[in-house]
Amino acid sequence: MQITIIGTGYVGIVAAVCLAKLGHNVTAMDRESVIQSLQSNKAHVWEPGLQELLTECNEEGNLHFDADMASATANADALLIAVGTPTRADGHTDLSQIENVLEQLKQSGNCPPLVIVKSTVPVGTCDELEANLHGAGLRADVVFNPEFLRQGSAINDFMYPDRIVFGCQSRHSEIMLRQIYQGIDAPIQVCDRRSAELIKYASNTFLAMKISFANMMADLCEGYGADIRQVMKGVGTDRRIGPHFLQAGVGYGGSCFSKDLQSLLTSGKVIGRSLPLLEATAQINDQRIPQLVVKLISLWENPNGKRLGVLGISFKPNTNDVRDAPFLTLLKLCQHHRIDVHAYDPVVQQVAFEGVTVADSPYEMAAHSDAIILMTEWPQFVELDWVRMVQLMRQSILLDGRNVLSDEVVAQLMELDGVTYVPVGRPVEQSVEQRVY
Numbered sequence: 169m170q171i172t173i174i175g176t177g178y179v180g181i182v183a184a185v186c187l188a189k190l191g192h193n194v195t196a197m198d199r200e201s202v203i204q205s206l207q208s209n210k211a212h213v214w215e216p217g218l219q220e221l222l223t224e225c226n227e228e229g230n231l232h233f234d235a236d237m238a239s240a241t242a243n244a245d246a247l248l249i250a251v252g253t254p255t256r257a258d259g260h261t262d263l264s265q266i267e268n269v270l271e272q273l274k275q276s277g278n279c280p281p282l283v284i285v286k287s288t289v290p291v292g293t294c295d296e297l298e299a300n301l302h303g304a305g306l307r308a309d310v311v312f313n314p315e316f317l318r319q320g321s322a323i324n325d326f327m328y329p330d331r332i333v334f335g336c337q338s339r340h341s342e343i344m345l346r347q348i349y350q351g352i353d354a355p356i357q358v359c360d361r362r363s364a365e366l367i368k369y370a371s372n373t374f375l376a377m378k379i380s381f382a383n384m385m386a387d388l389c390e391g392y393g394a395d396i397r398q399v400m401k402g403v404g405t406d407r408r409i410g411p412h413f414l415q416a417g418v419g420y421g422g423s424c425f426s427k428d429l430q431s432l433l434t435s436g437k438v439i440g441r442s443l444p445l446l447e448a449t450a451q452i453n454d455q456r457i458p459q460l461v462v463k464l465i466s467l468w469e470n471p472n473g474k475r476l477g478v479l480g481i482s483f484k485p486n487t488n489d490v491r492d493a494p495f496l497t498l499l500k501l502c503q504h505h506r507i508d509v510h511a512y513d514p515v516v517q518q519v520a521f522e523g524v525t526v527a528d529s530p531y532e533m534a535a536h537s538d539a540i541i542l543m544t545e546w547p548q549f550v551e552l553d554w555v556r557m558v559q560l561m562r563q564s565i566l567l568d569g570r571n572v573l574s575d576e577v578v579a580q581l582m583e584l585d586g587v588t589y590v591p592v593g594r595p596v597e598q599s600v601e602q603r604v605y
């Protein structure tokens with residue numbers, strides 16, 4: 169099938185290479201600068217396996233890039249929209265990128281018979297988009313086909329999903345969607361468009377709610393001297409609950425959870441429904457970094473001029489994406505308290521915001537610091553020589569924001585003088601001999 173993809177952000181480029189690998193003839197469209205980079209075989213987003221797959225597709229010849237809507241859509245059987253849908257300041261979803269795509273389509277005069285919306289959009293949007301196209305005399309079927317991939321494991325998630333959802337109103341569009349995904353072995357749920365639109369929001373907000381639940385329980389564990397890892401293990405082994413997304417820590421970040429939660433709250437408000445579970449989920453998450461900073465400051469007499477080492481800038485491992493990363497909230501609070509931030513990240517080497525020095529190695533970051541916060545659970549952080557890290561520091565305070573240091577490493581550190589280890593949802597550990605500063 170000839171498929172044109174509009175938008176080559178995380179979702180668009182992953183969909184493009186995967187659909188090309190599944191044997192479709194794919195044209196991906198974006199801004200000129202992005203298209204130039206892709207045409208010269210350079211992936212513009214950092215995602216494990218993406219560059220390799222892009223190179224393969226370019227060699228195999230069934231993936232093309234084009235910055236012009238008219239030529240990109242000529243002869244297309246289906247158009248897949250994967251542009252951004254950020255949240256506006258008033259809490260509503262900004263649909264302007266999708267609206268622009270529709271305008272460009274109308275001007276180009278080429279509208280494929282099937283328009284697949286993959287961008288996450290509020291309930292009712294696809295009905296409106298279809299009415300808009302029909303109003304302009306373009307007889308396309310608009311379907312909603314939510315994407316559930318996670319950054320860091322995006323290609324695997326696209327190729328081996330738990331389910332594929334088709335929100336479509338006609339048998340013909342369902343048949344076309346089945347052809348597009350016929351190389352993927354996953355259960356397919358076919359439903360109306362509005363339900364499909366809500367499935368995407370309900371999934372993301374439910375996952376966010378699980379994380380906030382774990383974080384709420386972590387606070388209780390700290391108060392009562394229990395261990396959140398044990399509590400969540402015991403909870404998650406109940407098959408009705410499941411072990412995933414119960415990892416307490418610095419809170420969720422990324423471009424989706426907060427945005428989609430906000431959008432769903434607004435959808436509720438529009439029809440006069442409050443969604444208190446989601447309000448609590450957001451509140452708990454918003455408090456994670458401020459609480460962590462309070463903990464940190466309580467360990468110093470005065471935060472002014474202290475040096476903080478931060479391990480991990482991106483919102484999760486295996487991505488360089490810093491959108492809505494907890495690190496950004498941390499940085500803002502540190503600036504407020506005049507704490508000097510030195511950060512290290514395996515893939516984020518430059519940051520577009522002020523007030524942070526990015527180190528070339530974790531050891532360089534640790535040198536002369538008055539505390540370290542582990543923000544992102546990159547496997548290589550767990551494997552660091554933590555004794556060396558601590559010996560390089562001016563004051564040996566470790567805040568393990570993801571609870572990833574092993575009990576063995578912590579026990580080893582406790583044999584050194586003056587080490588304070590502050591995990592999440594567990595008692596603080598201090599070596600017997602505390603240094604006096």
Ligand SMILES: NC(=O)c1ccc[n+]([C@@H]2O[C@H](COP(=O)([O-])OP(=O)(O)OC[C@H]3O[C@@H](n4cnc5c(N)ncnc54)[C@H](O)[C@@H]3O)[C@@H](O)[C@H]2O)c1
Pocket residue numbers: 174175176177178179180197198199202250251252253265268269272286287288289315316317318319423424
């Ligand atoms: N990032 C994820 O992990 C993820 C997962 C599932 C769903 N989603 C949803 O998918 C959508 C896209 O997310 P993303 O993270 O890939 O977005 P993104 O912001 O990374 O990428 C969007 C791309 O669309 C391009 N674009 C915008 N308008 C365009 C136009 N008129 N013509 C051509 N290109 C245009 C932009 O230049 C950009 O490259 C969002 O609705 C998001 O909520 C994202």
Ligand SMILES: O=c1ccn([C@@H]2O[C@H](COP(=O)(O)OP(=O)(O)O[C@H]3O[C@H](CO)[C@@H](O)[C@H](O)[C@H]3O)[C@@H](O)[C@H]2O)c(=O)[nH]1
Pocket residue numbers: 288315316317318319320372375379412413414415416417418419420421422423424425483484
């Ligand atoms: O137990 C957990 C699991 C995750 N997180 C955090 O939650 C955030 C989101 O993580 P994850 O869901 O793995 O990454 P995303 O790439 O944001 O993926 C989510 O958002 C996408 C965009 O909508 C969806 O497609 C995915 O299904 C959904 O998992 C990150 O900051 C994680 O550190 C935790 O704090 N504890």
